[in-house]
Amino acid sequence: MKITHCVVGDWVTSFNEKQTQSDYTFRLPDGTKVRNYEMMHQRKTYHYIDATNELQSQILFVPYQSSNKTTTQYVCTIILPNRGINLDDAEQELTAQLFNQLIEKRQPKVVDLYLPKFKMEYSFENLKELLEQMGIQDAFNKKLADFQQMTSSSKPVYISDVKHQAVIDVNESGSEAAAVTIVTTKKSSRDEVLEFKCDRPFIFMIREETLDTTLFIGKFMKPSNK
Template sequence: MRSLSTANVEFCLDVFKELNSNNIGDNIFFSSLSLLYALSMVLLGARGETAEQLEKVLHFSHTVDSLKPGFKDSPKCSQAGRIHSEFGVLFSQINQPDSNCTLSIANRLYGTKTMAFHQQYLSCSEKWYQARLQTVDFEQSTEETRKTINAWVENKTNGKVANLFGKGTIDPSSIMVLVNAIYFKGQWQNKFQERETVKSPFQLSEGKNVTVDMMYQIGTFKLAFVKEPQMQVLELPYVNNKLSMIILLPVGTANLKQIEKQLNSGTFHEWTSSSNMVEREVEVHLPRFKLEIKYELNSLLKSLGVTDLFNQVKADLSGMSSTKGLYLSKAIHKSYLDVSEEGTEAAAATGDSIAVKSLPMRAQFKANHPFLFFIRHTHTNTILFCGKLASP
């Protein structure tokens, strides 16, 4: 499983850097796990150069034996290679039903009904990815298909991701469309009390301020101080400690750009490692924020190196269908996050905890300027989400 979590971190940071350079000064939020998952589903049916490009971008090329060429001739899904079965295991671990946490991933490939898809691809993608390719009529019923896709996504994400495809955004000549939406809502292990929330300034990167609802609590949390670049790393666990939010906050003279510049899988691991993080009493100031961001993945993936997949002439998806000319016409990713006092919209307030105010050794963590955040599955060390709050 380690190979998959390493690939996940590397892919996550690649995507973050690409989005960051194309959306300067904007908030960023996406689910690296959900993207990795959707693209692996495509990889299952990709062959040749198309498969190699995907493996490289997903950082699967160093997970030996990830894909066996014999798969398409074999009736057994187990021949697809270890990476796909690992995904199945990982997913069942992360997706365990939990009343305190909602994680809904809507992943589906929609293919034109004019193509015949291999039964084996359909059954193996269902086995490993709980996702079956749906055939639709893009050509004759474009608008109806768009509504069908949107309704399915809305249903899978508790109504939070609505109207994924706007009117006129699906082309009647589409061959295959990848839909990838995710919704997360978790309750904090230590809730913030609503009465402690105050209006407070948040400094934007260009020296301007906006007023935000700043949540506040004193609690015992894991915190690290990094000297170069200067930052604080705080871990806020969600209920049951299965998931936690990790925040990288520049302090002192450092700014977010310096952290972004030095961010890679090695430094991320070092900054957030348990040997660095010490449990201590912390005064936490964190803004309440909601993020809902949609990305067209075609250009993002092309700039990372996945080019053939979107090219009708070059795409090799012969593991999905023998019909020539199968390629990915469009790929969309949308994710939704709500960070509030309870961590979720509806939670009963619990008894007040009385904090002793006289401890001089308490650390201050004041997120009143832009920061990076990650939501991570503790047990498998998998990053589910990655984001940057530039402006709440």
């Protein structure tokens, strides 16, 4: 038996592919510069936190399209250390308690967002042993497992193995529904435009806002094609 969990995220506002350029420079932790680096660009109102005092970082919340189109359900949260700050130092200061405190401070800001396109995959092969250690025993036992409500098979069904694979793919794309519900924000001359340029290592999280749950967390350290 195989159980699959998939979260599909279309940006509320898609990035314009024409604004994706490859003339940026990405700075690695050791000071090395990766040139001709591709990033998407968009100017929009996002929720933003200046966490300089707490994490020496900036935090941005990029929303995904919600199924009901009235509330924000999934959000890509980006934690970008200030220039000159090592990602490891910011990560050591980051705790669940601190993040929950910071999230209450987010405010809408007009932001010039520069975000790389990337795809990451992670797999964990030995979840069966871990789950058994946590007390989940019957599901793996041929005689005790009971999945009659989940399958039409006349034969007994049990779980023989559990493998976990997580994939995140960040690009410009958004669905047609997302395009229909685009909210355009006009900027007056008095609005301050903040630059949020992900040209150095950063932390990203995919969060479910209504349940306050983190579904995926990772670190972008360097362009994979370099």
